[in-house]
Amino acid sequence: xxxxxxxxxxxxxxxxxxxxxxxxxxxxxxxxxLSRGNFYxxxxxxxxxxxxxxxxxxxxxxxMLDAWEAESxxxxxxxxxxxxxxxxxxxKIMAYGCPVGSLCNELAKLDHVxxxxxxxxxxxxxxxxxxxxxxxxRETDADALSLHLLMRSQGVSTLATAxxxxxxxxxxxxxxxxxxxxxxxxxxxxxxxxxSQTV
Amino acid sequence: xxxxxxxxxxxxxxxxxxxxxxxxxxxxxxxxxLSRGNFYxxxxxxxxxxxxxxxxxxxxxxxMLDAWEAESxxxxxxxxxxxxxxxxxxxKIMAYGCPVGSLCNELAKLDHVxxxxxxxxxxxxxxxxxxxxxxxxRETDADALSLHLLMRSQGVSTLATAxxxxxxxxxxxxxxxxxxxxxxxxxxxxxxxxxSQTV
DNA sequence: AGAAAATTAGGACAGTTGCCCTAATCGTAC
DNA sequence: GTACGATTAGGGCAACTGTCCTAATTTTCT
Numbered sequence: 364x365x366x367x368x369x370x371x372x373x374x375x376x377x378x379x380x381x382x383x384x385x386x387x388x389x390x391x392x393x394x395x396x397l398s399r400g401n402f403y404x405x406x407x408x409x410x411x412x413x414x415x416x417x418x419x420x421x422x423x424x425x426x427m428l429d430a431w432e433a434e435s436x437x438x439x440x441x442x443x444x445x446x447x448x449x450x451x452x453x454x455k456i457m458a459y460g461c462p463v464g465s466l467c468n469e470l471a472k473l474d475h476v477x478x479x480x481x482x483x484x485x486x487x488x489x490x491x492x493x494x495x496x497x498x499x500x501r502e503t504d505a506d507a508l509s510l511h512l513l514m515r516s517q518g519v520s521t522l523a524t525a526x527x528x529x530x531x532x533x534x535x536x537x538x539x540x541x542x543x544x545x546x547x548x549x550x551x552x553x554x555x556x557x558x559s560q561t562v
Numbered sequence: 563x564x565x566x567x568x569x570x571x572x573x574x575x576x577x578x579x580x581x582x583x584x585x586x587x588x589x590x591x592x593x594x595x596l597s598r599g600n601f602y603x604x605x606x607x608x609x610x611x612x613x614x615x616x617x618x619x620x621x622x623x624x625x626m627l628d629a630w631e632a633e634s635x636x637x638x639x640x641x642x643x644x645x646x647x648x649x650x651x652x653x654k655i656m657a658y659g660c661p662v663g664s665l666c667n668e669l670a671k672l673d674h675v676x677x678x679x680x681x682x683x684x685x686x687x688x689x690x691x692x693x694x695x696x697x698x699x700r701e702t703d704a705d706a707l708s709l710h711l712l713m714r715s716q717g718v719s720t721l722a723t724a725x726x727x728x729x730x731x732x733x734x735x736x737x738x739x740x741x742x743x744x745x746x747x748x749x750x751x752x753x754x755x756x757x758s759q760t761v
Numbered sequence: 762a763g764a765a766a767a768t769t770a771g772g773a774c775a776g777t778t779g780c781c782c783t784a785a786t787c788g789t790a791c
Numbered sequence: 792g793t794a795c796g797a798t799t800a801g802g803g804c805a806a807c808t809g810t811c812c813t814a815a816t817t818t819t820c821t
Contacts, residue, residue, distance in 0.1 A: 366768085380671065381671050381672070382583070382668065382671045382672070384581070384583060384584050385583050385671070385672065387807080387808065387809080388808080388809065388810085389807080389808085397769085397770090398769070398770045398771070399770090399771085399772095400769085400770055400771055400772070400811090400812090400813095401768075401769050401770060401771090402810095403809095403810065403811065403812090404767090404768065404769075405768095407810080407811095408809080408810080409809065409810095458670065459667075459670060459671055460667045460670060460671075461720075464720045464724070465667050465671070467720070467723060467724040468658075468659045468663075468664050468667065468720065468723055468724075469581065469668075471657065471658060471659060471723045471724075472579065472580050472581045472584070472658055472659075472664070473580070473581070473584065481724075482724040482725060485721065485724050485725070507733060510721065510730060510734075511734070511737070513717075513721060514714070514717035514718055514720075514721050514734060515713070515714065515717050516717070517716065517717040517720040517721060518712075518713035518714050518715070518716040518717025518718070518720070519713055519717070521660075521663045521666070521667065521713075521716040521717070521720065522684065522709065522712060522713050522716060524666060524667055524670045525663075525666040525667075525670075525680075525681040525684050526681060526684070531709060534706060535709075535710070535713060538710070565798085586777075586778065586779080587778080587779065587780085588777080588778085596799085596800090597799070597800045597801070598800090598801085598802095599781090599782090599783095599799085599800060599801055599802070599803095600798075600799050600800060600801090601780095602779095602780065602781060602782090603797090603798065603799075604798095606780085606781095607779080607780080608779065608780095
């Protein structure tokens, strides 16, 4: 792996575990084993590193979604893969929260130019989930359903970080699975009545 | 208002709008109209300011919960007040997220000593909600139901910040109200089967 | 082997950080 | 009016920040 990518993935980890603003050039350099001065050769500004990290995360997310698509036979099974990242990544989530949600929030507070780029990570998940719901015959409310699921996974992440309660995660994951089952068997509702009844 | 409280409430606002770590002594001092040097007289360390902010937030939250308790006749109406903060504070939430959730996440990443103190803010809401659910006859799963509601409000906050979509907030708030209605009329489930079916 | 290019380390830069000290000013009580 | 404690402003501290430059080293190509 070339140095530029090494820096990007080190920054990726540090931004997640410590936060964007609090992570310094020196931290990343030390993590990669580079001298502080040489850093400038690869990245001119901190914003540039952030862009690289977001691009890396987008690529990794795409890869993960593609893998779920390949591994699973049915759309429902794919959505279940999404729900289960809460279990798979529970340790890191309890320590640092969701990488996407926490980055978006920090950039929003900083009013950083890249805040919309970071939000695109959410869109990636959202559109993928919506496609699965469409395949399940929920064309009318696929967007609402996918946003609802995304919302629940974010809420679980935040509370899991605050309380560090693994049984809470498992209980809510179970609830998400049951919710999904209920919405698979159900017929797609008529347009305009998407919201309160169905979600 | 004495200077100490002025400082605490200025820090409260800045910690919410910009983040804890990124806010400096100088920022707070300027906000209150104090000289940077004089600051040390009121607060010796930054941790001390954070403690004061958390204490202030706990007091304010208690006051708000008491007000909801006084204003509303029924427990269901009180829970509806909680759900509706998402609407009432939607502008700030779309800009900065939830004050409690974002602080807890930042302190978790910093591995700050006060991270459990900040999480106590969540507990305040959780116990209050659980008491309302108990009053509704849901003694068996009051904790799970209150955590579920808290989780949803956190998820909505996070996505609202990322997408800045007000209709999303309103749709999910409607869904939370419908969820509440369904769980008021329902009979309390037998113990041990709390999770997936009821939530 | 030698020239050219890529990559490196080290340090300088102005600005900011949390923290701390001191000397001056303020309001109040006697 | 004067003494005294509370509060203030100003500045200094070492450490760190993002950024930038230069000179040395390494790698690559002919």
